[in-house]
Amino acid sequence: MQNVDTQHTRNFALIGHTADGKTSLGEAFLHAAGATSELGKVDDGTSVLDHTPEEKERHHTLTSSLYGFGWDDLHITLADTPGDPNFQGDGQVALHALDGAVLLVSAVDGTQVGTEGMWRASERAHTPLIAFVNGIDRDRADLQGALESLRRMGANPIEVLLPIGSGSQLKGVVDLLEMRATVEGRPADIPAELADDVESARQRLVEAIAESDDELLERYLEDGELDNESLVKGLVAAVTARVLLPVLCGSATAQIGTGEALRFATQLLPSPVDRGEWTGRNLADDSESIVSADPAGPFTALVFKTVVDRYAGTLSVFRVVSGTIKADTPVLNATRGRKERLGKLLLLQGAEYVDVPEAGPGDIVAVAKLKDVHTGDALTQEKGGVHLPEIPIPEGVLSYAIGAKTKGDEDKVFTSLGRLVEEDPILRLGRDASTGEFLLTGMGELHIRMTVKKLRRLYDVEVDLKTPKVPYRETITRKVENVEGKLKKQTGGKGMFGVCYLTIEPLPRGEGVEFANEIVGGSIPRNLIPAVEKGVHESAAAGPLAGYPVVDLRVRCIDGKHHSVDSNEMAFKLAGSFGFKAGVSQGKPTLLEPIMNAEIVVPDEYVGDIMGDVSGRRGRVQSSEARGSRQVVKAEVPMAEMLEYASSLTSLTGGKGAFQMEFSHYDEVPSQVQEKIIAEAKAQQAEES
Numbered sequence: 001m002q003n004v005d006t007q008h009t010r011n012f013a014l015i016g017h018t019a020d021g022k023t024s025l026g027e028a029f030l031h032a033a034g035a036t037s038e039l040g041k042v043d044d045g046t047s048v049l050d051h052t053p054e055e056k057e058r059h060h061t062l063t064s065s066l067y068g069f070g071w072d073d074l075h076i077t078l079a080d081t082p083g084d085p086n087f088q089g090d091g092q093v094a095l096h097a098l099d100g101a102v103l104l105v106s107a108v109d110g111t112q113v114g115t116e117g118m119w120r121a122s123e124r125a126h127t128p129l130i131a132f133v134n135g136i137d138r139d140r141a142d143l144q145g146a147l148e149s150l151r152r153m154g155a156n157p158i159e160v161l162l163p164i165g166s167g168s169q170l171k172g173v174v175d176l177l178e179m180r181a182t183v184e185g186r187p188a189d190i191p192a193e194l195a196d197d198v199e200s201a202r203q204r205l206v207e208a209i210a211e212s213d214d215e216l217l218e219r220y221l222e223d224g225e226l227d228n229e230s231l232v233k234g235l236v237a238a239v240t241a242r243v244l245l246p247v248l249c250g251s252a253t254a255q256i257g258t259g260e261a262l263r264f265a266t267q268l269l270p271s272p273v274d275r276g277e278w279t280g281r282n283l284a285d286d287s288e289s290i291v292s293a294d295p296a297g298p299f300t301a302l303v304f305k306t307v308v309d310r311y312a313g314t315l316s317v318f319r320v321v322s323g324t325i326k327a328d329t330p331v332l333n334a335t336r337g338r339k340e341r342l343g344k345l346l347l348l349q350g351a352e353y354v355d356v357p358e359a360g361p362g363d364i365v366a367v368a369k370l371k372d373v374h375t376g377d378a379l380t381q382e383k384g385g386v387h388l389p390e391i392p393i394p395e396g397v398l399s400y401a402i403g404a405k406t407k408g409d410e411d412k413v414f415t416s417l418g419r420l421v422e423e424d425p426i427l428r429l430g431r432d433a434s435t436g437e438f439l440l441t442g443m444g445e446l447h448i449r450m451t452v453k454k455l456r457r458l459y460d461v462e463v464d465l466k467t468p469k470v471p472y473r474e475t476i477t478r479k480v481e482n483v484e485g486k487l488k489k490q491t492g493g494k495g496m497f498g499v500c501y502l503t504i505e506p507l508p509r510g511e512g513v514e515f516a517n518e519i520v521g522g523s524i525p526r527n528l529i530p531a532v533e534k535g536v537h538e539s540a541a542a543g544p545l546a547g548y549p550v551v552d553l554r555v556r557c558i559d560g561k562h563h564s565v566d567s568n569e570m571a572f573k574l575a576g577s578f579g580f581k582a583g584v585s586q587g588k589p590t591l592l593e594p595i596m597n598a599e600i601v602v603p604d605e606y607v608g609d610i611m612g613d614v615s616g617r618r619g620r621v622q623s624s625e626a627r628g629s630r631q632v633v634k635a636e637v638p639m640a641e642m643l644e645y646a647s648s649l650t651s652l653t654g655g656k657g658a659f660q661m662e663f664s665h666y667d668e669v670p671s672q673v674q675e676k677i678i679a680e681a682k683a684q685q686a687e688e689s
Contacts, residue, residue: 004075006293009362011077011319012269013064013094015122016104017114018083021134023049023061024252025104026080029262032255033076035069035349039255049080051351053457054450062450063424064090064305066317066348066364074266077348077364083114085658086444089394089426090305091118093375095125096391097304097319099362100239100269102261103131107141107249110149111629113601113658119153128239128275130246130268131155132261136163137170137251147247152629158208159201160235160264161248161257164191173250173257176202177231182260206231212238232267239268240275272362278321280378280386283334289386291322293361299323299331299381300388306375307366308423310458312353315346315366316373321388323381326358333370334387335377342367375425393425396441397660398646400448401469402429403438405462414438416459420451427451434549435469445646470640471594472677473666474543475552476587479505482558483586485535485579487571498571499561500524500532504583507552509592509666513540514554524560524572531569532557535576544585545674546681551592551666555580591674592666594639599632600649602657607631609652617641618670636664 014022026049027040040047045056049065065080079098081091095101101122105111111119122129133146143163150157162174164183172183174190179202181188190198209231210220216234220226226234238244248264250257270276272293280300282289291300305317325331329342346353346366359365373379376391404413414429417440421427428441442448452463481503489496507514515533524532536555543550557576598619602610610633611621619637626632642661649657669677 004070004073006295006361007271007273008074009076009272009360010074010100010266010269011079011098011272011362011364012100012102012265013079013081013091013098013127014104015081015091015095015101015118016083017106017109017112018060020083020104020106020109020112020115021252022083022104023047023080025102025132025134025258025261026067026078028252028255028258029078029265030067030069032259032262033069033071035067035071041253048350054453060084062087064094065350066305067350068347068354068364069349071262071266075363076266081118083118084446085114085117086442086447086450088114088117088121089396089443090424092121092125092394093391093425094304095121095127097302097364098127099272099275100128100130100265102265102269103129103245105131105133105146105150107133107135107143107146108138110142110146111153113630113656116153116601116627116630117658119155123242126242128242128269130239130248130264131157132252132257133247133249134252136166136249137168137254137256139167141166143249149629150245150247155245156208156243157245157247158205159249160205160246161250161260162194162198162201163249163257164194170251170254170256173248173260174198175260176205177228177235185255185259208244209234209238212241212243236268236270236274240270272321278388280388283332283380283385283387291386291388294322295324295360297322298384298386299325299379300386301325301379302388302391303373303375303377303379304391306423306425308419308458313369314419314422315353315368316370317348317364317366318379320359320361320363320365322361322386324358324360330382331379332382332385333373333377334380334385335374335390336372338372339382340370340373340379343369374422394443395660395662396426396428396443396447398444398448399439399441399468401437401466402440402452403464403466405464409461412459413455413461413463416455416461419459420455424451432468432471434471434473437468439468440465445644467643470643472546472548472669473551473592474545474548474584474589475550475592476504476506476584477590478588479503480583480586483579483583485532485575485577485582487574487578489571490566495563495566496568496571496574497561497563497566498528498568498575500557500572500575500579501559502536502576502579502583503556503558504580504587505554505556506587507554509552511552511554513537513551516554516556518556518558519560524557524562525567528562528567528569528572529557531572532560532576535573535578536580538573539577539580543589544581545589545591546678547685548591548681550584550589553584553587555583591669591677593669595636595664595667596639596642596661597664598635598637598642598645598659598661600635600657600659601627601630601632602653603629604631606653606657607633610657613648613652618673637661638667638669639663
């Protein structure tokens with residue numbers, strides 16, 4: 001930001017499981033820095049970070065909230081990210097644009113599904129982390145248990161703060177680097193009864209830092225000690241390389257350990273300079289280009305969030321990687337090849353926006369009403385620019401069919417939905433070509449339902465949500481030969497005549513419908529063969545069993561008959577259609593259903609229940625393997641059995657499980673299930689006719 005050296009810029013996220021205290025810690029940071037005059041509280045609705053009506057109602061973060069502020073000689077941008085797996089995609093995107101994160105862990109529950117989800121996301125984004133074990137003042141708080149849960153997750157935790165007391169007796173913390181205590185917000189002597197524990201913990205910390213660097217280890221072995229400057233420098237390097245996870249502790253709501261946590265976050269998490277270089281491509285010749293956090297370098301930036309504001313319009317939030325940008329500057333959207341002009345640069349402070357004159361490396365600002373800029377896009381200067389890699393966007397796992405509740409509101413509904421999809425890139429809105437339904441896809445049921453609620457609040461439109469139809473397919477199971485397709489229609493004038501003979505045979509899954517012209521001798525004129533093919537493809541849109549598209553077969557047109565006067569394109573199109581329908585009906589048709597690859601992550605104690613449930617859904621478990629403190633069950637399951645799996649998984653695991661799935665292949669539906677599907681489809685067809 002203006003007049004702040006890049007080395008004094010920090011941007012980091014608060015990440016972890018829902019209700020573990022991320023927002024409360026963020027409010028404590030803002031209050032400690034003097035950015036807010038009063039401590040915001042989630043439960044009473046005074047939080048400046050949870051500022052949307054939905055967040056205030058639920059007392060949970062639903063979208064990443066950004067707050068830029070100054071503290072000492074630093075400029076800091078804090079990102080408070082959602083903890084519920086339904087909404088974590090927003091935070092996962094943000095990690096790619098930020099320089100570090102504070103991982104919140106419950107002192108009572110340890111790491112949970114949301115903790116591990118964001119830990120894995122930070123691994124993918126190579127984000128340096130420190131951890132804060134929150135709720136040491138709660139009953140059943142267990143710092144050592146929380147540390148052990150971090151180890152099981154794959155982290156290498158090392159204590160940097162020790163609590164003075166626990167539960168209702170929590171009074172303060174001991175800083176193991178500075179070897180000083182803070183009690184009730186004031187400096188104090190280290191309690192005598194903790195002296196041995198503090199000494200042991202300090203020794204573990206020094207040894208861990210020394211072992212993270214060969215040079216430090218050599219000095220430590222020679223001298224038996226390391227000075228504080230070397231310890232801090234070594235710990236910063238270990239954090240940046242993700243070799244060590246420094247662990248702080250305290251209580252966000254009681255503001256114990258929070259001042260130290262803010263200090264350590266700014267001290268241990270890297271600046272834009274220390275984060276390291278970025279790799280992009282030169283616009284001029286597509287050669288590789290190394291980009292550093294240089295205010296005088298080429299302007300490059302990443303858009304990692306879009307905000308739809310009722311009054312300001314659409315805001316594109318971006319992190320400047322290199323160069324310096326001012327308001328009213330032309331830039332290039334390198335992702336889409338579109339020129340844009342930036343308007344005012346806005347510093348985000350929760351729900352408020354503050355004009356700023358310029359932004360440099362590491363700064364996070366927003367610009368309103370860009371024409372064609374979306375979350376994940378890369379911006380750069382028009383001449384001499386560098387195209388940074390776009391931010392990957394997580395894929396949704398659950399779809400609902402969506403439509404206007406009131407006839408005539410369709411345009412308004414889908415226009416409004418389009419704006420929300422723009423704001424939340426994890427949402428997908430599209431039409432299923434085979435079922436004709438519009439599908440809204442998100443990270444889970446709550447994600448979809450909160451979107452609908454927001455749609456009602458912002459745009460005053462009502463929608464219906466339904467479980468989507470399964471896109472079944474039909475195919476044949478045996479070859480049929482020399483099937484006649486015939487149209488003979490004689491009227492008073494010119495007639496209609498066309499005959500084709502088809503051989504239809506099954507193909508492997510995923511091959512679609514192939515048409516082969518094997519006519520010899522001109523039994524069907526060459527110019528009429530495309531009409532036969534058209535009739536085949538049009539008839540393949542609805543099969544004989546339940547009206548689903550027919551796939552995975554080859555149609556060979558082997559012979560035919562024509563009339564010099566009465567044959568025409570329409571006659572042979574209908575002949576092709578009749579022959580195809582007859583051939584498919586004779587080929588022992590069967591239903592195919594989509595099979596999904598599902599990955600289900602649960603604590604160890606639920607693995608047996610999950611495997612049994614998967615089997616009950618006609619699924620096949622492929623493997624089960626440990627991932628940190630949890631088990632990953634991989635399975636192939638029919639889509640029809642997974643449409644409402646999110647709520648079932650929540651019931652089975654008490655909310656401690658998560659899953660994702662993607663399409664794998666089509667497979668034959670068991671006969672007893674086919675009968676039910678066909679009966680339901682025919683009943684619906686009769687109802688609609």
